[in-house]
Amino acid sequence: MNLPFTESALVRDIVNQFPKSSDLFKQNRIDFCCGGNISLSEAAAERGINISLLMDELASLYDKNASFPENPEVWTETDSVTLIEHIKEKYHRSLEEELRLLSPYVTKVARVHGDRRPELLKVYDLFYEFKKELLEHTSKEEETVFPMLLQLEHAKGSEKEEMIAYIHELEKEHDYAGTLLRQLREVTSDFNPPLDACGTYRLVYKRLETLEETTFMHVHLENNILFPRYLEAAPV
Secondary structure, three states: OOOOOOOOOEHHHHHHHOOOHHHHHHHOOOOOOOOOOOEHHHHHHHHOOOHHHHHHHHHHHHHHHOOOOOOHHHHOOOOHHHHHHHHHHHHHHHHHHHHHHHHHHHHHHHHHHOOOOOHHHHHHHHHHHHHHHHHHHHHHHHHHHHHHHHOHHHOOOHHHHHHHHHHHHHHHHHHHHHHHHHHHHHHOOOOOOOOOOOHHHHHHHHHHHHHHHHHHHHHHHHHHHHHHHHHHHOOO
């Protein structure tokens, strides 16, 4: 896949266009915030970084993350084993990575700007509550619920009731995650930073909005495609 920017693009513009690039820039100690008003080639030269290798790394990262959003209709006729593996690999692993990488940015912005922007302290609280809930949630799915679902056809009586109870529990957890995301959207004014916001401040809002988008698709695949297969098959 071709990158939508070149090495002559400003570092800050690359981050605005492709927020995940900030992780690679941070790793290479390229300032994308206050010092982001120079071209990527200049920034690489200042740090003694091979620009060709850096562009290759950016292309690899872009390819890895450019597949959102996806068309959920593709998965309506897919068998449950394949769908579950897709959810785990595309959503669970990506979620774990994004929560880990985004955490220090959320913390930094709240620490640096929270005294003047108290809403950022609320963003901090909501984000870390979301992180805690979703990591526990995905762990429960992978360790307990998904294996049980795939054995549903062999389950009987109380086993089926237990699985159905787990599904309803997961749906309630999805609802709570949605509530946290709605509160994040409200407190950030629809993820619109103030005009004087620094680059990291803007980055946090952009990545929170992307996190919302991918979480909604993740939940859709489970609530509206995967879970109904088992709820409809269960005895009334």
